Amino acid sequence: MKIATFNINGINGRLPVLLKWLKLASPDVVCLQELKAPQEKFPEAALQKAGYHALWLGQKSWNGVAIMSKQPMQELRQGLPGDRTDTHSRYLEVITYEKVIACIYLPNGNPYPGPKFDYKLAWFKRLIRHAKKLHAMELPVILAGDYNVMPTELDVYKPEKYLENALFRKEIRAAYQTLLKQGWTDALRHLYPDEAIYTFWDYLRHAWERNAGLRLDHFLLSPIVAANLQSGGVDKKVRGWEKASDHAPAWIEVLD
DNA sequence: ATGCCTAGTGATACTAGA
Numbered sequence: 001m002k003i004a005t006f007n008i009n010g011i012n013g014r015l016p017v018l019l020k021w022l023k024l025a026s027p028d029v030v031c032l033q034e035l036k037a038p039q040e041k042f043p044e045a046a047l048q049k050a051g052y053h054a055l056w057l058g059q060k061s062w063n064g065v066a067i068m069s070k071q072p073m074q075e076l077r078q079g080l081p082g083d084r085t086d087t088h089s090r091y092l093e094v095i096t097y098e099k100v101i102a103c104i105y106l107p108n109g110n111p112y113p114g115p116k117f118d119y120k121l122a123w124f125k126r127l128i129r130h131a132k133k134l135h136a137m138e139l140p141v142i143l144a145g146d147y148n149v150m151p152t153e154l155d156v157y158k159p160e161k162y163l164e165n166a167l168f169r170k171e172i173r174a175a176y177q178t179l180l181k182q183g184w185t186d187a188l189r190h191l192y193p194d195e196a197i198y199t200f201w202d203y204l205r206h207a208w209e210r211n212a213g214l215r216l217d218h219f220l221l222s223p224i225v226a227a228n229l230q231s232g233g234v235d236k237k238v239r240g241w242e243k244a245s246d247h248a249p250a251w252i253e254v255l256d
Numbered sequence: 257a258t259g260c261c262t263a264g265t266g267a268t269a270c271t272a273g274a
Contacts, residue, residue, distance in 0.1 A: 009273085010263055034273085036264065061264055062272070108274060148274075167274060202274065203261035214274075246262080246274080 001097045001256050003029040004235075005144040005217050007105070007200075007247035010036040011066070014245055015043055021238050022050050027251060028070050029096055031103035031144040032056075035064025035089075042066065059089040065103045065145070069096040076100065082126040090123070097256065099225065100134060104145030109166030117166050120148070124175040128182075134222070135182050141222035142254075143184065146247065148216055149176045151186065154196055155215035167214065185226035187219035187252045188234075199234055200247045208239055217250045228255035 004027040008014050011032065022030070030052070035042065039058035047054050047068055056066035057078050067073065077093040079086065090105040104127070109120030134141050150168050153159040162168035180186060188197055198213025207213065221229060232252035239248040 013263065034263095108272080110272095110274065162274095165274075200274075204274095205260055207261095216274080 001029070001099075002027045002251055002253045003031070003101070003142060003144060003219070004249045004251040005031040005033070005103075005146070005219065006249035007033040007146040007217060007245060009034045009245040009247065011064070012037055012041060012043060014243060015046060017238070017241055017243055017245065019046065019050055020241070021235065021249060022052070025235060025249065025251065029101060030068040031101065032066040032068070033064075033103065033105035033146045034062075035059075035066060036062060037064055055092065055094055057089040057092050059087075063089045063105060065089060065092045065105050067092055067094050067096070067101060067103050069094075071096050080123070080126045080130055082129060083122070086123070091127075099140040099142060102134075102141070102143045102145070104143060104147060106146065106148045108148050109169075109172065112164055112166045112169055117169070120166060121171060121175065124172065124179075128175065128179050131179055131184070131220075132182055135184070138224070139222065140224045142225055143220040145218070146216055147176065147218050149173065149218075150214050150216065151176050151189070151218075154194075155198075157196075157198070157212045157214070167216065179220065183223060184220035185223075185229070187221050187226070187229055188215070188232050188250060190226070190229065191232050197234060199250050201239055203246055217247060219250070219252050221254075225254055229253075230255060
């Protein structure tokens with residue numbers, strides 16, 4: 001089973017990019033972030049025509065997450081528990097291919113310091129609490145998405161520039177480590193322990209041409225899934241396409 | 257320190273992204 005995560009940065013503006021990539025990569029399951037579309041503007045028919053079931057959590061203007069699957073899905077959860085006042089569409093959890101799949105769009109958190117950074121940390125703490133419960137169930141679980149965290153210096157083209165950035169602040173890296181220590185495997189880092197792997201290149205300053213990238217999109221695997229991990233990578237070329245998202249799709253293959 | 261780029265909203269310069 002091949003699963004991908006792709007911060008699409010506007011699903012309607014980038015529907016041609018998404019459809020072209022789906023045809024090339026043919027993933028079985030896809031987690032999408034940053035739909036930037038209200039619930040009723042999700043292109044369900046076009047994705048159905050491409051062979052996918054879809055469940056999504058839209059929001060006007062910002063955020064928004066979706067999970068697509070070639071097999072039917074059962075929805076487990078919309079949104080993270082722990083804050084009834086949180087209105088952002090950033091978390092969706094389903095069962096498909098006999099696995100629990102979570103689609104995560106962690107808050108960006110910039111500028112640091114400030115209320116957006118506080119929201120990011122609070123959201124991360126809620127994720128850590130929820131992930132602990134999922135891990136304890138000893139099910140096959142994949143937490144996929146845009147974590148807006150570069151976990152280590154290897155994940156940043158120029159780490160010294162990012163020390164005060166919410167994507168790399170020590171509090172956020174520490175939160176990511178706390179999550180991992182529950183027993184999750186960072187799939188791409190596990191497959192490539194020493195390589196610089198990027199999933200994001202800013203639109204600004206010719207970041208793509210300079211390979212000034214960041215690794216922000218991650219798959220965290222529960223032990224049962226980690227034992228069955230076969231391969232993974234980033235479809236870098238998608239970042240070079242016309243009307244590209246600033247993220248490229250990342251993917252892994254696991255034995256069913 | 258700022259703009260550099262891009263999308264959404266809505267029709268204008270804004271916010272937000274990372």
